[in-house]
Amino acid sequence: MRPAIKNIVREFQFEGDFLSANMYGTGHIHDTYAAIFQAGGDTRRYILQRINQNVFRDPEGVMKNIQAVTAHLRRKILAAGGDPLRETLNLIPTIDGNCYHKTEEGDYWRAFTFIEGARTYDFVENLDHVYNAAKAFGSFQTMLSDFPSEQLEETIPNFHHTGVRYQAFISSVENDIMNRADNCQPEIDFVTQRAGVTSTLIDMLNRGDLPERVTHNDTKFNNVMIDDQTGEGICIVDLDTVMPGLSLYDFGDSIRSMANTAAEDELDLSRVNFDLQIYRSYSHGFLDAAGRILSPREIEQLPFSAILMTLECGMRFLTDHLQGDIYYKIHRQNHNLDRCRTQFKLVSDMEEQLDSMTEIVENITIRQDNYVQS
Ligand code: GN1
Ligand code: MG
Numbered sequence: 001m002r003p004a005i006k007n008i009v010r011e012f013q014f015e016g017d018f019l020s021a022n023m024y025g026t027g028h029i030h031d032t033y034a035a036i037f038q039a040g041g042d043t044r045r046y047i048l049q050r051i052n053q054n055v056f057r058d059p060e061g062v063m064k065n066i067q068a069v070t071a072h073l074r075r076k077i078l079a080a081g082g083d084p085l086r087e088t089l090n091l092i093p094t095i096d097g098n099c100y101h102k103t104e105e106g107d108y109w110r111a112f113t114f115i116e117g118a119r120t121y122d123f124v125e126n127l128d129h130v131y132n133a134a135k136a137f138g139s140f141q142t143m144l145s146d147f148p149s150e151q152l153e154e155t156i157p158n159f160h161h162t163g164v165r166y167q168a169f170i171s172s173v174e175n176d177i178m179n180r181a182d183n184c185q186p187e188i189d190f191v192t193q194r195a196g197v198t199s200t201l202i203d204m205l206n207r208g209d210l211p212e213r214v215t216h217n218d219t220k221f222n223n224v225m226i227d228d229q230t231g232e233g234i235c236i237v238d239l240d241t242v243m244p245g246l247s248l249y250d251f252g253d254s255i256r257s258m259a260n261t262a263a264e265d266e267l268d269l270s271r272v273n274f275d276l277q278i279y280r281s282y283s284h285g286f287l288d289a290a291g292r293i294l295s296p297r298e299i300e301q302l303p304f305s306a307i308l309m310t311l312e313c314g315m316r317f318l319t320d321h322l323q324g325d326i327y328y329k330i331h332r333q334n335h336n337l338d339r340c341r342t343q344f345k346l347v348s349d350m351e352e353q354l355d356s357m358t359e360i361v362e363n364i365t366i367r368q369d370n371y372v373q374s
Contacts (some may be wrong), residue, residue: 011101012092012111015039026122029055030330045114050107050313059108061153063100066239076143087235120233124258128231129280133224136233144214145293147243155180162312163199172322180322190344191315209297216243220370221259227295247298252309265339272342274349280360287364299343303357307350314343
């Protein structure tokens with residue numbers, strides 16, 4: 001049996017007396033709690049998380065990465081006159097001075113300070129948030145552009161290798177262990193018709209046409225904290241997948257998550273549409289913050305990356321559905337199938353609007369003269 005939360009809490013150097021811990025957030029992977037403490041007359045909150053080891057096979061590697069990356073970000077934020085307690089994650093050490101606690105059962109727990117006066121959003125409420133979130137993800141990438149990527153563990157191998165993801169998808173269709181393939185033939189066909197594009201970005205990387213960078217790799221809208229007062233994107237969270245990758249993974253995955261007029265698991269697909277205004281605001285913010293470090297080749301592939309990352313995500317949901325929902329947390333029957341359908345609807349919309357997407361990026365870069373590298 002797993003130890004009670006109050007026993008886990010004792011392992012960390014929290015301030016004050018433990019009051020309660022409640023499940024927190026809408027992530028698909030870890031068990032996340034907000035733990036509340038009484039410290040003098042104040043209450044203090046912390047984030048406490050049990051790492052999902054089915055997804056992250058090397059939790060110690062994950063924690064080593066997070067420690068190194070947050071230390072680097074702290075230096076950059078201080079140098080820019082910012083507040084590292086609000087602008088990056090801060091790990092709480094255990095009573096042994098470690099950055100994680102391993103239980104006798106082999107579970108890994110970690111804790112972070114809770115960033116007060118800011119919150120995450122699952123849905124876009126206004127274009128200022130989009131622009132500000134994009135700026136935050138763009139500066140995250142810029143701040144990490146001189147981080148020695150060889151120091152990072154690959155926490156999930158081939159995470160955004162869409163070609164390898166495609167092979168996994170094909171195996172799940174062939175094995176069809178849950179006998180679900182018959183029920184999702186249109187979705188399976190949707191993916192196989194696009195087999196030819198799956199390796200496009202990785203091929204460009206291998207040819208040396210795109211630079212490898214340190215990237216976040218999970219740039220959902222709810223992975224950026226938005227300040228309650230200013231509406232600025234102040235802190236990027238969920239650093240488990242920070243590892244060598246392409247800037248395009250981060251751009252594309254944000255568009256997938258933000259430029260959707262409905263929820264990721266919306267059942268009524270007529271409500272799921274690709275929003276070009278959101279795409280424009282995001283492109284603006286991202287290029288304002290990262291345009292100067294990006295190469296012309298990277299900028300040119302931004303529109304396509306949104307299509308590819310959305311296709312990849314939908315394909316991963318479909319693969320998990322076919323494999324019996326072993327990866328993502330699900331909250332209802334066919335949840336992963338529903339999620340995959342929204343992603344494919346967005347892919348179709350984006351394919352139709354690719355010319356407009358390209359024009360938007362071109363207009364921004366012409367105006368801002370972002371082509372400084374050649
Ligand atoms: C997962 O952990 P969360 O919910 O932020 C997943 C992403 C997917 C996303 C889809 C480690 O992100 O890759 O894009 O769900 N994270 C991992 O919502 O697989
Ligand atoms: Mg996440």
